[in-house]
Amino acid sequence: MGDVKARIDELREEIKRHNDLYYTKGKPIVSDAEYDKRLKELKKLEKEHPEYASSDSPTQKVGAPVPVRDKFKKVKHTSPMLSLDSINEEEEFDKFDKTCKKELEVEAIEYLLEPKLDGLSVEIVYEKGEFARASTRGDGLIGEDVTENVKTIKTLPKKLKGDKVPDMLALRGEVMMHISAFQRLNKKQIELGEEPFANPRNAAAGSLRQLDVAITSGRELDVYVYQILAISGKLPDTQKGSVDLIKGLGLKTAPDVRCLNLTDDVIKYHRDMEKRRDSLDYEIDGVVIKVDRVDFQNRLGMRTTSPKWAVAYKFEARKEMTRVDDIAVQVGRTGILTPVALLQPVDVGGVTVSRASLHNMDEVDRLGVMIGDQVRIERAGDVIPKVIEVIKDKRTGAEREFKMPEVCPSCGTKLVKEDVFYRCPAGFACRAQIREAITHFVSKGAFDIEGFSEKTAEQLLENGLIEDVAGIYKLEANDLMTLDGWKQKKTENILNAIEKAKNVTLDRFIYALGIRNVGSHISALLAEKFTSLEKFMQSKEEELMEIKEIGPEIAESITSFFEEKNNRNVIQKLIAHGVKIKKYEKAAGKLEGKKFVFTGTLSAMSRGEAEKRIESMGGEAQSNVTKDTDYVVVGENPGSKATDAQKKDIKILREAEFLKLLSS
Numbered sequence: 113m114g115d116v117k118a119r120i121d122e123l124r125e126e127i128k129r130h131n132d133l134y135y136t137k138g139k140p141i142v143s144d145a146e147y148d149k150r151l152k153e154l155k156k157l158e159k160e161h162p163e164y165a166s167s168d169s170p171t172q173k174v175g176a177p178v179p180v181r182d183k184f185k186k187v188k189h190t191s192p193m194l195s196l197d198s199i200n201e202e203e204e205f206d207k208f209d210k211t212c213k214k215e216l217e218v219e220a221i222e223y224l225l226e227p228k229l230d231g232l233s234v235e236i237v238y239e240k241g242e243f244a245r246a247s248t249r250g251d252g253l254i255g256e257d258v259t260e261n262v263k264t265i266k267t268l269p270k271k272l273k274g275d276k277v278p279d280m281l282a283l284r285g286e287v288m289m290h291i292s293a294f295q296r297l298n299k300k301q302i303e304l305g306e307e308p309f310a311n312p313r314n315a316a317a318g319s320l321r322q323l324d325v326a327i328t329s330g331r332e333l334d335v336y337v338y339q340i341l342a343i344s345g346k347l348p349d350t351q352k353g354s355v356d357l358i359k360g361l362g363l364k365t366a367p368d369v370r371c372l373n374l375t376d377d378v379i380k381y382h383r384d385m386e387k388r389r390d391s392l393d394y395e396i397d398g399v400v401i402k403v404d405r406v407d408f409q410n411r412l413g414m415r416t417t418s419p420k421w422a423v424a425y426k427f428e429a430r431k432e433m434t435r436v437d438d439i440a441v442q443v444g445r446t447g448i449l450t451p452v453a454l455l456q457p458v459d460v461g462g463v464t465v466s467r468a469s470l471h472n473m474d475e476v477d478r479l480g481v482m483i484g485d486q487v488r489i490e491r492a493g494d495v496i497p498k499v500i501e502v503i504k505d506k507r508t509g510a511e512r513e514f515k516m517p518e519v520c521p522s523c524g525t526k527l528v529k530e531d532v533f534y535r536c537p538a539g540f541a542c543r544a545q546i547r548e549a550i551t552h553f554v555s556k557g558a559f560d561i562e563g564f565s566e567k568t569a570e571q572l573l574e575n576g577l578i579e580d581v582a583g584i585y586k587l588e589a590n591d592l593m594t595l596d597g598w599k600q601k602k603t604e605n606i607l608n609a610i611e612k613a614k615n616v617t618l619d620r621f622i623y624a625l626g627i628r629n630v631g632s633h634i635s636a637l638l639a640e641k642f643t644s645l646e647k648f649m650q651s652k653e654e655e656l657m658e659i660k661e662i663g664p665e666i667a668e669s670i671t672s673f674f675e676e677k678n679n680r681n682v683i684q685k686l687i688a689h690g691v692k693i694k695k696y697e698k699a700a701g702k703l704e705g706k707k708f709v710f711t712g713t714l715s716a717m718s719r720g721e722a723e724k725r726i727e728s729m730g731g732e733a734q735s736n737v738t739k740d741t742d743y744v745v746v747g748e749n750p751g752s753k754a755t756d757a758q759k760k761d762i763k764i765l766r767e768a769e770f771l772k773l774l775s776s
Contacts, residue, residue, distance in 0.1 A: 116157060120164050123154040127170045184256035184321070187247040189235050190282040191341040194252055195417055196400065196424040202379050205401070208423050209375055212403060215412060215420075222373045222404040224351040225381050226366040228424055229336055230395040231288030232317045234262065236337065241277040243270045248320070252417070261320050262287070264329035273362040280344040283358065285337035286366075289316040290393045291437065293332035295454045298467070299440040302452055303521035305544035311457040311466055312395050337363045338400075351404045371404055386427045390435060390456065398426035433503065434458035436485045439470065439514045443522050445548030446628040447536040451476055451514065453487070453499055460491050468497040473516055474532040480504070484511035520544070535628075540580045541678040547573060549626050553581040556720065557632050558624030559616055562609040563602075571595050581624075582685035584610055618645060618696040625683075628669040632723075633732060637661060638670075639696035649674050649683070703731030703773075707740055711754050712747030714767055725774055737762065745770045 127150055155171050158164065199205055212221055233249040246262035247255035262268065265287070272281070289297070289312045297315055298308040309315035319331035340347060340354045348354045352371050359365045368385065372378050382399045389396055403409050403421040412421040438454040451470040458465055468489060470476050479502055481487060486506040487499045519526055520536035522544035527534045536542050540549060550569040554561040561584070572578045577591050587610065592603040616624070619639035623632050630638070637659050642648040656667040673679055687693075708726050710719050710733070717725075722745070723733035734741060737756040744757035745765045757764050765773065 116161055117164055120154065120157050120161070123150055123157070124166070124169055127151060127154060184258065184323075186250075186254050187235075187245065187257045188254050189247065189250075189252070189341070190237065192252050193233060193235060193249045193255075193284060193341070194414070194419060196422055197415075197418050198398070198424045198426050200426050200428070205378065205382075205423070205425055206375060208401075209378075212408075212412060212421065216408055218408075220373050221408065222350075222371055223378055224355070224369065224371050224402045224404045225378060226338060226369045226400050226402075227385055227396040228398040228400045228426070229286040229288055229338075229366060230311075230313050230397045231286040231336075232313065232320055234258065234285055234287050234320075234335070235341060236262065236268070236283045236285055236335070238272055238278075238281045238283075240279055241272040243268070256321075258320055260325045261322065261328040262335070264325055265333045265335050267364055268335050269362045274360055277361065278344045280342065281340070281361075282342040283337045283363070284339040284341050285335050285363075287316050287320050287333055287335045288312065288394060289319070289331070289333055291395065291456065292393050295437045297331065298454055299438055302440040302442045302454075302467075303544065305443060305522065305547050308467060311464055335364065336366050338366050347406060349406055351402050351406070351409075382425050382427075389427065395457070396427075398424050400424055429459040432458065432460060432490065433486060433488050434465075436481060436483055436487055436499075439476075439481075439483055440467075441517060441521050442469075443520060443536055443542065443544035445545055445552060445626055447520075447539065447542065447545055448628075449516065449520070449527065449534045449536065451516070453481065455487075455489065455497075458489060460489050460497065465489055465491070465497040468499050470499060472532045473534070476514060482507075482511040482513055484508075537672065537676055539673065539676045539679045540682045541676075546580060550578070550581055550584070552626045553624045554584070554613075555624075558620055559613045560620075561606075561613045563606050564609065568606070580682050580685075582682050582689060585614070585686065585689035585691065614690050615692050615694060617694045618643070618648075621645065621691075621693050622648065625673070625679075627673045629666045630669065631735075632727075633734075634661065634666065636696065636727070643695060645683075645693050649680070701729035701731075703729040706731045706742045707734050707738075708732070709734050709737050709741050709744045709753055709757070710747070711744060711752075712750035714745075714747040714770075716767065716771060722770075729774070743770075 151171070154169070158169065158171060199208065209221070213219065234246050235249070235255065236246045237244045243263065245257065245259045247257050247259075249255055263270070291312060294309070294312040294315050301308040309318065315331070316333060319328050319333055322328045337358050338355070340358070348357055352369070355365050355369055370381055372381060378401060385396065385399055401423050403412065409419070409421040412419070414420060435456045436453045437456055440452045440454055442450045442452050444450060451473070453468045453470055455466050455468060470479070470481065479487075479499060481499060481502050484507075486503040488501040488503065489497055490500050491497055516534050517527070520538060520542060523536065523538050523542040525536050525538040525542065528537055529535075536545065538545070540546060547566075547569055550573070551566045553559055554564040554569075564584075572583075572587075572595075575595060577587065577595075578584060587607065589600075589603050589607060592598050592606065593600070617639070619632070619636040622630065622638055623635035638648055638656075641659055642651060651670070653664070653667040653671055656662050656670055657664065703726060706726075708723075708731055710722060714722055726733050737744060737753050737760065739760065741757070741760075741762050743763050743765050744753055745767070746754050747767055754764065756762075
């Protein structure tokens with residue numbers, strides 16, 4: 113009987129793993145027939161041995177997940193899903209109002225007003241009261257079938273309620289993600305070391321268009337319905353009547369819908385909604401204004417791409433000032449934790465900004481920033497978003513103080529505090545650090561595995577094919593061929609590159625480990641002094657500081673790296689998988705002992721290539737100008753290093769002079 117129980121447990125774990133690979137990751141490693149064979153065996157054993165029943169068994173899950181699809185099917189809409197003309201000024205609404213009245217030959221018009229929800233437009237069709245299908249807007253006439261994805265939205269009724277349900281009802285709605293849900297998703301993305309979304313609309317669109325519906329199901333999506341596209345039977349006489357019908361059938365409609373007939377009241381509604389937008393838990397970018405009476409709509413008619421009876425009255429884009437909705441913690445390659453402000457999306461210099469680095473706790477304290485604060489944002493150098501000021505007089509008392517966690521949000525390891533920084537010491541055992549560690553490990557200055565990109569690292573990690581850098585050397589063709597976009601040629605190329613990269617010099621091996629504060633130059637100094645990996649791993653802080661350019665901070669980084677058992681284990685696995693470390697031989701040449709600093713952009717080669725050329729001839733590339741610097745090489749658009757060189761009377765080389773020095 114023990115053998116039966118063991119087999120049941122084995123099958124359950126195996127099927128759960130395959131479910132995860134198939135439904136969640138979309139990367140099955142067995143055929144459908146093989147999967148079905150295992151599932152049937154499990155069902156048979158559970159039926160024959162009810163004493164081993166378990167509610168956690170994959171055979172007890174309600175419903176079967178929908179298989180991952182290769183692409184979305186095209187769907188023709190029941191009625192065109194047109195866009196709306198936009199206006200931005202009160203005068204433009206006044207013109208719209210007067211045009212409608214003139215064409216209708218009336219003195220007053222009742223308008224239906226509703227917030228313009230910023231989400232993804234969809235058509236939702238019910239047949240005999242049952243949810244039948246859903247599709248994206250597409251080109252307005254044909255969209256993509258996202259039925260299975262929309263079906264996962266918990267707030268959408270799968271069956272309409274009421275006694276008078278139409279036989280067929282096609283609706284237009286907006287799939288969206290509430291701001292609070294968006295910030296929860298982004299916080300999770302950041303803490304896992306994954307790319308966060310730019311704004312709630314992008315998050316909603318990206319979630320809805322997942323080929324794997326399990327991913328969509330895991331996202332907090334909502335849907336609001338605002339228009340009847342087609343109906344069996346009589347359409348209500350007014351837009352408000354349609355909204356009431358939709359609501360009566362159990363569907364969610366846009367909040368704050370009003371009917372107003374005075375121009376001043378419409379403008380006041382727009383102003384009030386714009387003032388309220390920052391307090392809402394959903395993104396709106398304006399107000400939609402529709403002529404309420406359907407007969408009036410029919411008389412006004414349509415343009416090619418938009419109705420004449422409706423307009424989107426947009427808000428002014430948020431600029432520079434926004435709210436800190438939350439503060440997440442991002443774990444970098446070397447384990448340093450960076451607090452990141454999750455912002456209500458704001459326009460800064462034409463770019464939507466939804467997050468900004470707060471750098472460290474000293475910066476958080478200097479700014480005095482709290483969760484919920486109104487802050488002013490700028491893009492440093494027109495690139496990097498930065499919180500420059502907290503608007504403290506806008507505080508309500510609901511703001512919350514931010515504190516660094518005690519453990520790493522990615523792996524749960526207890527953090528250590530170093531000066532102004534908090535660091536996760538787990539190294540290769542930390543999921544958030546692994547992705548960056550692998551990308552660094554395969555880079556040109558390290559193992560230099562050709563064709564191994566950051567995307568490759570992401571694919572391998574997400575599909576469970578590797579769990580650390582040593583796993584690279586265990587990859588097999590059968591594993592890689594299961595990945596999306598991997599054919600035989602690509603697989604052969606990457607495996608050949610991995611095999612070729614098994615031989616590496618000690619300095620490059622040290623650099624590849626990604627030890628904090630240890631770059632390529634320091635790696636070369638370490639390799640020169642210790643000559644073997646074993647001696648380097650056993651080095652003490654006092655030995656390390658015998659090297660002229662290594663002080664207490666770098667020495668502590670090195671010794672603490674090797675104190676982590678997991679880091680040592682990964683190195684042992686690399687050696688066991690066939691990595692061979694060659695002795696480092698310092699390059700000798702005409703630039704022996706010369707120190708170079710680069711500033712600006714070189715046209716003949718990249719800065720990395722220039723630094724390698726220097727080092728191959730015995731020279732040294734520095735990151736900053738010091739009293740020991742011999743040359744500062746100046747390219748296009750040089751920075752402050754050129755000025756520093758002039759002040760310190762250090763020789764400046766233009767690119768042509770530098771190239772001449774290399775070739776002579």
